[in-house]
Amino acid sequence: MAVKTRVKMPAQDPLLRIRNFSEVALGYTEEMAIEEASRCLQCKDPVCQKGCPVAVQIKDFIGLIRKGDFDGAIDKIKETNSLPAVCGRVCPQEEQCEQSCILNKAGRPIAIGRLERYVADRALARGLTVPPRPASNGKKVAVVGSGPAGLAAAGDLVRRGYQVTVYEALHDLGGVLIYGIPEFRLPKKIVRDEVEILRAQGVDFQTDVVVGKTITVDEIKELGYQAVFLGTGAGLPKFMDIPGESLNGVFSANEFLTRINLMKAYLFPEYDTPVKIGARVAVVGAGNVAMDAARSARRLPNVEEVYIVYRRSEAEMPARKEELEHAKEEGIVLKTLTNPVRILGNDAGWVTGLECHRMELGEPDASGRRRPVAVKGSQFVIEVDTVIMALGTSPNPLVSKTTPGLQTQDWGGLAVEEETGLTSREGVYAGGDAVTGAATVILAMGAGKKAAAAIHEYLLGK
């Protein structure tokens, strides 16, 4: 029997969407959801679930959709995943649940992410439902950072009766979900709603607190918090260390995306924060961050041409497939096998071009990918007036530097016990990008939940 094709995701027309920041993928209708769910084989051994880092009961929730029991479906998902509206949108499903789906053998896995998003959105559209507030057990736990790791930990702890305070350095909550991933991929309202649910359950959010500066981990403990979870992310941007990086018109993707997402610079001067960007933009890198930067740039009114500059080939690009496809539909030009060596500027110190080498793929390197090597004498210049560096990030040392005895791995990530997230300090746990380096939302959430369970275990006896 031939496998039916996946129900397509309706999306905004590329020509229209590059003029706005509204969501690109519009979501299934009820009919689409039921049709897609009906393709599921309801396998006896649902291998899809092995691909999900938080073990969502995929088979069961899809089974409930087939019956039209959407309330049952959302409850089922929420048993293991507290942010389904987020994960349904941003999980790299093609490497996780959908990759493992048995129908992937035929190249047509069930669109698990889209179904998850559908039931989550349907539930959110009805208004926020706040689970009853559990009785307090009188113990206080602090969470540092309000990204997915911190929010997941806070949620699981508050449900277990702890009094939870989340300290966040920025003025807004959600970590990369708020300042990194753009509105057109993850509407900020979804993140705000999730935060509001946690607040209603009793989580206390303290913004504008930079742990390590405003207060240290030890001072938090002195305030009576018996355990601390560190979900501080990997926020430090990398640059290439090539000449010209200090020219005007060179940004880290973090700065560019923070101005756009957190500070709403695309609405300047209605909002006070500007973003300076020329007509021709080069984004260096090819991960999700690079795609988000390129696609955000594409949407700014004065931008004419956006390039993704990447030293390997398209097949090696680490971005999610869907993001790459969307970027191409939006007219973003890929300059692959191209490695920047210098940024050129004019007398006034503004960027005028990006000098690059052409590359070819040689022997496989440590990552198993073929190593790009420069073609001799192949320098050429891409004429641009803005360069955005999206080369990855590393953990911010603010907390590790100010917490005596807190051990880090040699590259700066916090060192933890694999099973529990326990750091080298008693009662101090960590998880998410702060431990793994830049990874994914779902892995960060999984780490937050794991640590919450370990903290619970630790405090039971106290």
Place this chain on the structure above:
Amino acid sequence: MFKILQRRDLTPITKLYVVQAPLVARKAQPGQFVIVRLDPRGERIPLTIADYDREKGTVTIVIQEVGKTSRDLGRLTAGDSILDFTGPLGVPAQLAEKGIVVCVGGGFGVAPIYPKAKALHAKGVEVISIIGARNKDLLIFEEELQQVSQEVLVATDDGSKGHHGLVTDVLKQLINSGRKLDEVIAIGPMIMMRAVAEVTRPYRLKTWVSVDPIMVDGTGMCGACRVTVGGQVRFACVDGPVFDGHLVDFDEALRRGKLYAEEQKLANERAQREVH
């Protein structure tokens, strides 16, 4: 929300605020700054901590009105609140333990020099302050500095008080007077700090400056604040803002400071239209 307890107008465009911010006050040290945001659509702007009182839980800032946000702030008075007030950020200044330190302040920079002069004075270090402004009405913090300095030397562009000319002239005279000076701390407009660094360079007189690049988060996350110091890229919000003035690439810093000149003008014009 952070409540403004007191406002004092130092000049028509320079205002001092005492803000209730106990967590910041508890940790604040000379050389550090805060990031302030006034309303939900507002920009995050960095302001130096000009004084603090750990017991009362207050932090003092001095703001010079130059554009949209600083002007919006200038309209607030005692009883109003500031939406976001994050800090203390940056590395505390390394202050000399003994000897004679010259504190040079220009414009609003005179205010942030004060906590350093005060801390030096408290350690028994001899402080000579040199402060400058366009005219005598724009001079700020002179009395406060008197309290913690051996002497306060004044320079005004129009000669309405003290030396007729620049603070760097006064600094040169001081150096040439043959007194043994140990360090110089300069805070003010970037051009002034560069000039001070050029005056002291031939004498190898250690000179600290407090750079003020454009910032966004203030926690090391965005890299907007990068400055080249001794050939190396540093993030002023986490590695500074105080650096060795002889190593700072001021030309680059000045150029980067103009990045948003057009947008600042636009925001300013719009803000003024809304007021009138």
